[in-house]
Structures are given as structure tokens and as C-alpha cells.
Amino acid sequence: MMGLLDKVRNFQQARDLQKAGLYPYFRVIESAQENLVRIGGREVIMLGSNNYLGLTNHPRVKEAAKLAIDKYGSGCAGSRFLNGTLDIHIELEEKLARLVGKEAAVVFSTGMMVNLGVIYALVGRSDSVIVDRVDHASIIDGCRLAFGTTRKYLHNDMVALDKTLAACDDNGKLIVVDGVFSMHGDIADLPGIVRMAEKHSAVVMVDDAHGIGVLGKQGRGTANHFDLTDKVHLIMGTFSKSLASVGGFIASDAETIHFIQHMARSLIFSASMPPASVAAVSAAVDVMLEEEWRGAALWRNTRIMLERLQEAGFDTGPSQTPIIPAVVGEDVVAFQMCRRLFEEGVFVNSVISPAVEKGNALIRLSLMATHTEDQVHLAMDKMVKVGRELGVIS
Numbered sequence: 001m002m003g004l005l006d007k008v009r010n011f012q013q014a015r016d017l018q019k020a021g022l023y024p025y026f027r028v029i030e031s032a033q034e035n036l037v038r039i040g041g042r043e044v045i046m047l048g049s050n051n052y053l054g055l056t057n058h059p060r061v062k063e064a065a066k067l068a069i070d071k072y073g074s075g076c077a078g079s080r081f082l083n084g085t086l087d088i089h090i091e092l093e094e095k096l097a098r099l100v101g102k103e104a105a106v107v108f109s110t111g112m113m114v115n116l117g118v119i120y121a122l123v124g125r126s127d128s129v130i131v132d133r134v135d136h137a138s139i140i141d142g143c144r145l146a147f148g149t150t151r152k153y154l155h156n157d158m159v160a161l162d163k164t165l166a167a168c169d170d171n172g173k174l175i176v177v178d179g180v181f182s183m184h185g186d187i188a189d190l191p192g193i194v195r196m197a198e199k200h201s202a203v204v205m206v207d208d209a210h211g212i213g214v215l216g217k218q219g220r221g222t223a224n225h226f227d228l229t230d231k232v233h234l235i236m237g238t239f240s241k242s243l244a245s246v247g248g249f250i251a252s253d254a255e256t257i258h259f260i261q262h263m264a265r266s267l268i269f270s271a272s273m274p275p276a277s278v279a280a281v282s283a284a285v286d287v288m289l290e291e292e293w294r295g296a297a298l299w300r301n302t303r304i305m306l307e308r309l310q311e312a313g314f315d316t317g318p319s320q321t322p323i324i325p326a327v328v329g330e331d332v333v334a335f336q337m338c339r340r341l342f343e344e345g346v347f348v349n350s351v352i353s354p355a356v357e358k359g360n361a362l363i364r365l366s367l368m369a370t371h372t373e374d375q376v377h378l379a380m381d382k383m384v385k386v387g388r389e390l391g392v393i394s
């Protein structure tokens with residue numbers, strides 16, 4: 001008979017990588033999350049962060065966090081539902097609702113908790129939730145918590161979505177999709193999704209974790225980018241990427257937000273966002289709207305990187321955004337690339353199966369507005385050098 005802890009004792013994968021010197025996880029950073037980070041006393045170019053606008057170390061964002069600690073202390077000691085709602089939570093919710101063009105919003109303590117709570121709250125026993133096959137894990141876990149039926153469709157394939165929706169019965173249908181897909185950096189076919197939703201009377205929710213700050217006017221996100229804000233009923237965002245902190249939100253009409261406030265278990269049964277995080281997000285939104293050069297610099301860097309990678313012969317998949325994959329093949333090659341690039345002074349993330357299909361492991365590169373052109377070029381010189389060394393490109 002298998003004991004409960006046998007799986008723990010038999011878990012060798014990570015140890016094997018550690019022994020081989022290829023383990024890429026839990027690397028300890030000794031500095032702020034910036035275009036350059038310090039690891040083991042050495043500065044490396046950071047190409048593995050979601051800090052797209054480079055705001056995590058912005059003086060105004062940090063100052064706002066410090067002032068909030070002075071006024072409100074370090075934590076709220078309770079849930080939003082009971083004792084944990086501050087005036088700055090409400091101000092931030094109003095600001096976020098305006099940002100994405102919705103009537104109301106509510107903030108949660110992480111983006112993951114938004115997806116868990118919202119999908120659970122909305123998808124009842126007789127409803128269906130329909131998701132893209134490569135949607136983020138937090139969406140998939142939200143579906144697991146909900147009592148309704150989960151149906152997956154082929155990635156960004158509108159024919160498949162049409163068929164999937166047709167197979168649902170007449171009860172409620174919620175389509176949940178990443179605005180920007182987190183591993184390959186492609187954008188959801190939102191016009192197609194909205195068309196299908198109208199055809200089959202479904203409600204659309206966009207997870208814009210990687211869209212806010214990146215797409216749309218002044219970084220207002222994917223629905224804004226397609227001018228479809230009114231057709232997307234729920235817009236979700238996180239503060240752990242462009243908005244320089246931690247936490248997340250859902251925006252919609254006031255009625256839907258009111259319902260979620262009273263039904264989302266991950267909101268009600270967990271402590272609220274601490275004051276410093278709330279103030280940091282609020283300042284980050286202001287800076288994002290005022291310093292429009294950041295979006296422009298992010299896209300300039302994206303164009304340079306994409307051109308350099310494609311010129312060198314890398315397969316960059318369907319990327320359309322500052323998330324750019326370089327497909328390298330087997331998992332072990334991704335780990336080797338990651339280590340060699342680190343030795344050459346570049347931090348990247350390796351993405352392996354099951355996050356991507358077997359044999360399609362990739363190096364996930366992501367840019368910041370604050371990378372200089374020289375840093376992007378230097379990092380790409382290293383990508384080419386290491387890619388050739390390992391036979392990924394010729």
C-alpha cells in the first residue's frame with residue numbers, strides 16, 4: 001500500500017536538475033525587480049519579469065506605499081467583508097473601474113484569488129464555463145471550484161469555440177479567456193469570441209493580467225485595444241505585472257460586482273490587500289496614465305527583440321506582445337539555455353511540459369519599458385551565441 005508521503009520521498013525531478021546544475025527555480029534576487037537585477041553579487045539583465053512598465057521601483061510608487069504604511073499601518077487584520085475595507089480600497093476600486101471603462105470594481109488579495117472567487121461565484125450547478133485550452137492555471141482552478149460544467153476549446157480557434165458553445169445546454173454560459181496569453185504572448189481573438197458569445201448568449205470574462213499596461217489606449221487593456229469594452233461583461237486584472245505590486249481586481253456593472261462581493265469565497269474568507277500594496281497600485285495607475293513614454297518604450301523594445309530573434313532563426317511562435325517565446329525543443333535544452341544565458345549575464349525563464357506541449361519547451365522572454373536598447377541588443381547577442389552553441393539555431 002502507498003503511504004501518503006511516498007510521493008514526497010519519491011519526488012526526484014527537481015533534485016536531479018539540482019544535481020545536474022540545471023535547476024532554474026527559486027533563484028534568489030538581492031535587488032529590486034528592475035531591468036538589471038543582482039544575483040549572487042552579480043548584475044544580470046532581467047528578461048524574465050512581468051514588470052512591463054518598469055514601475056516596481058518608481059519613486060512615486062514607493063513613496064505612496066511608505067505614506068500608506070505611516071497612515072494605516074502594515075496590514076488590515078481581516079477580510080474586506082468585515083473589518084478590512086479602507087477608504088483607499090474604495091478609491092482604488094473606483095480608479096480601476098474608470099481605467100477599464102466599467103461601472104464598478106472590487107479588489108482581491110491576488111489575481112489568482114480573483115479567478116477562483118469570480119468563476120466559483122458565477123458558474124452555478126446548471127451552468128457551463130468555457131475556457132481556452134491554454135488559459136492560465138488560476139482560471140482552470142476557478143473552474144475546478146465551480147459547481148458547473150467546464151468545457152475547453154482549441155486555442156484561439158473560433159470554429160472550436162462555436163462547436164463547444166453549441167454543445168452546452170440552454171443554461172448560463174461563461175467564456176473566460178486570457179486577453180494576452182501568458183506563455184506565447186499572443187492576443188485572444190476577442191472580436192471572434194464576442195461574436196460567438198452573442199450567437200450563443202454567453203457572457204465574456206477577459207483575464208487581462210498581461211494586457212493591462214501593455215495593450216489599449218494608455219495601457220487600458222485588451223477590450224479597449226479592440227474597442228469591445230461594452231461587449232466584455234467582466235474584466236479581470238492583476239497588480240503583479242504592470243501595476244507594480246500584488247493583488248487583483250474584477251470590473252463589471254455595479255450589479256455583478258455587488259453579487260461577487262457577497263459570493264466570492266476567496267474575497268470573503270481571506271484578508272484584504274494591505275495598505276502599502278493598495279497605495280502602490282493606485283500610484284502605479286497614475287504614473288502609467290501620465291508617463292505614456294513607457295508604453296512606447298516597451299513596444300520599441302518588443303520590436304527590437306522580435307526582429308533580432310527572427311533574424312537569428314529562432315521560432316518565436318505566435319507572439320504579438322512583449323512576451324516573446326523562443327521555442328527550443330526538449331525540456332533539457334530549455335534548462336541548458338537558461339543556465340548558459342545566466343552565466344552570460346541574462347536572466348530568462350524556461351517553460352517546459354506540461355505548461356507547453358512535449359518537445360516544444362521554450363525560453364520565455366519578457367520586456368520592460370525601462371530596458372535600454374543597448375541592453376536588449378546585448379541580451380540578444382547572448383541569445384544568439386547560446387542558441388548556436390546548443391544547436392537551437394544554426
Ligand SMILES: Cc1ncc(COP(=O)(O)O)c(C=O)c1O
Binds near residue numbers: 138207209239247
Ligand atoms: C493570465 C494570468 N492570470 C492570473 C494570474 C494570477 O495573478 P497573481 O499573480 O496576481 O495571482 C497570472 C499570474 O501569474 C496570469 O498570468
